[in-house]
Amino acid sequence: MKQICVIGVGYVGLVTAACFADLGNRVLALDISEKRIENLKKGVMPIYEPGLEELVERNVRSGRLSFTTSYQEGLKGTEFAFIAVGTPSASNGEADLQYVAAAAKSIAENMSAPLIIINKSTVPIGTGDLVADMVTRSQPKPVPFSVVSCPEFLREGTAIADFMNPHRTVVGSLHREAAEQVAQLHLPLRAPIVLTDLRTAEMIKYASNAFLATKISFINEIADVCEALGADVKEVAVGMGYDKRIGPAMLDAGVGWGGSCFPKDVKALAYMAEENNVTPHVLNAVTKVNYDRRRAVAERTGQMVGGLKGKVIGLLGLAFKENTDDMRDAPSIDIAHHLAEAGATVRGYDPVALEVAKGLLPEIILFHDPYEMAKGCDALIVVTPWNEFKQLDLQEIKGLMNSAIVFDSRNIYNPAEMKTLGFRYRSIGRGFNGK
Ligand code: NAD
Numbered sequence: 252m253k254q255i256c257v258i259g260v261g262y263v264g265l266v267t268a269a270c271f272a273d274l275g276n277r278v279l280a281l282d283i284s285e286k287r288i289e290n291l292k293k294g295v296m297p298i299y300e301p302g303l304e305e306l307v308e309r310n311v312r313s314g315r316l317s318f319t320t321s322y323q324e325g326l327k328g329t330e331f332a333f334i335a336v337g338t339p340s341a342s343n344g345e346a347d348l349q350y351v352a353a354a355a356k357s358i359a360e361n362m363s364a365p366l367i368i369i370n371k372s373t374v375p376i377g378t379g380d381l382v383a384d385m386v387t388r389s390q391p392k393p394v395p396f397s398v399v400s401c402p403e404f405l406r407e408g409t410a411i412a413d414f415m416n417p418h419r420t421v422v423g424s425l426h427r428e429a430a431e432q433v434a435q436l437h438l439p440l441r442a443p444i445v446l447t448d449l450r451t452a453e454m455i456k457y458a459s460n461a462f463l464a465t466k467i468s469f470i471n472e473i474a475d476v477c478e479a480l481g482a483d484v485k486e487v488a489v490g491m492g493y494d495k496r497i498g499p500a501m502l503d504a505g506v507g508w509g510g511s512c513f514p515k516d517v518k519a520l521a522y523m524a525e526e527n528n529v530t531p532h533v534l535n536a537v538t539k540v541n542y543d544r545r546r547a548v549a550e551r552t553g554q555m556v557g558g559l560k561g562k563v564i565g566l567l568g569l570a571f572k573e574n575t576d577d578m579r580d581a582p583s584i585d586i587a588h589h590l591a592e593a594g595a596t597v598r599g600y601d602p603v604a605l606e607v608a609k610g611l612l613p614e615i616i617l618f619h620d621p622y623e624m625a626k627g628c629d630a631l632i633v634v635t636p637w638n639e640f641k642q643l644d645l646q647e648i649k650g651l652m653n654s655a656i657v658f659d660s661r662n663i664y665n666p667a668e669m670k671t672l673g674f675r676y677r678s679i680g681r682g683f684n685g686k
């Protein structure tokens with residue numbers, strides 16, 4: 252049994268803490284948010300993530316997982332300290348390292364025994380060196396430590412399964428022994444381990460996210476060409492995906508990528524390139540293709556309803572993707588804004604993100620039921636591909652709407668069935684688009 256401290260109990264930190272506890276380690280999960288820690292002690296989760304509550308509860312009951320706001324308590328007897336705090340975008344696109352810096356300083360001030368400090372947060376290339384420097388400078392008296400980069404690749408909504416079954420574990424450090432200890436900690440996950448240096452590990456994370464975002468922007472561009480020429484992008488993606496060099500993942504065309512990761516990581520990588528005199532041609536195009544889609548969804552809906560002014564448009568789904576309550580850089584925010592700007596009244600429904608949406612979408616009227624929302628709508632837009640939308644009683648929805656118009660920006664419905672049901676239906680990149 253190893254003793255681990257995980258700093259930050261957000262989407263990554265809490266999952267990391269609960270999973271390491273479940274693997275038999277003793278884990279202290281630490282956060283500066285007293286409210287989050289107080290709630291966790293009462294069994295209240297700070298985020299929605301399928302299966303997390305049960306996993307946390309089980310490991311708290313077994314005594315392997317506990318929570319604290321105190322660095323002194325968190326680091327006592329600990330061999331490994333994982334930093335899993337946020338690294339949001341600063342206004343110039345650069346990653347904002349204030350939370351990582353604050354965590355490094357607190358570790359330095361409170362560590363009393365040798366420690367391996369592991370960056371799980373997604374951090375710009377060179378941050379590991381920065382953390383090492385900061386810890387050295389902030390220690391009241393020298394205590395040995397090593398810095399290791401071990402980026403996280405989990406996805407929200409499937410975070411526990413992703414953590415427990417990674418495609419690979421990346422471990423980067425200039426201290427071979429520390430890297431090997433971190434690798435050992437991950438052995439139960441039975442994934443290939445890439446042992447490398449700090450900077451390369453940091454870059455693997457950015458390059459991976461940027462590549463996945465590129466795949467999505469690529470298929471979205473192909474979708475627009477399919478739509479213009481009468482091909483079906485869903486089948487194109489299936490046909491492409493069988494090629495092992497391409498693979499089937501991240502080829503769902505739609506409204507483009509959002510969330511707390513791809514947007515900020517693509518921006519931060521482009522910023523790093525530019526700062527070092529490399530023009531990020533591909534990353535710039537990937538970003539432009541992505542964000543243009545949000546306006547296009549509003550415009551295409553406008554074409555379907557004969558102008559948005561005075562129309563009532565309902566958004567099915569607000570979270571940036573299904574199975575999460577995360578609204579960071581959710582496409583729904585920009586789509587709602589574009590619709591409202593053009594004079595539409597915007598409504599929204601989401602199975603779990605309504606609370607979070609309240610603060611972020613003051614211009615839209617929120618509903619707790621999709622059928623209630625549909626009453627009197629001139630069009631519905633599917634923004635998030637929640638499973639429950641696939642099973643809606645569309646006949647009933649049609650009867651409730653002012654006009655039977657659906658823009659399916661996630662391709663969850665079958666165009667032929669929508670036509671049979673009597674909808675004016677448009678989706679993304681499929682030969683039949685209801686024109
Ligand atoms: P988050 O915003 O959900 O959680 C961050 C937590 O850190 C918050 O609870 C906050 O209170 C806490 N915190 C901030 N400063 C602190 C400090 N000084 N000491 C202790 N706690 C502090 O963030 P997240 O989505 O979990 O992302 C964390 C990092 O992991 C980011 O770098 C992100 O890019 C990366 N990442 C995220 C995901 C994801 O799916 N969300 C996946 C892989 C990697």
Ligand code: UGA
Pocket residue numbers: 373403404405406407408460463467500501502503504505506507508509510511512513571572573
């Ligand atoms: C993404 C990566 O997939 C994770 O590997 C990574 O750890 C994480 O970012 C991170 O660094 O934080 P996540 O943002 O949770 O995970 O979700 P994804 O499932 O990758 O989806 C990202 C966005 O792309 C969503 O808006 C989703 O709707 C969209 N998407 C995804 C598509 O439009 N098409 C697809 O085929 C797949």
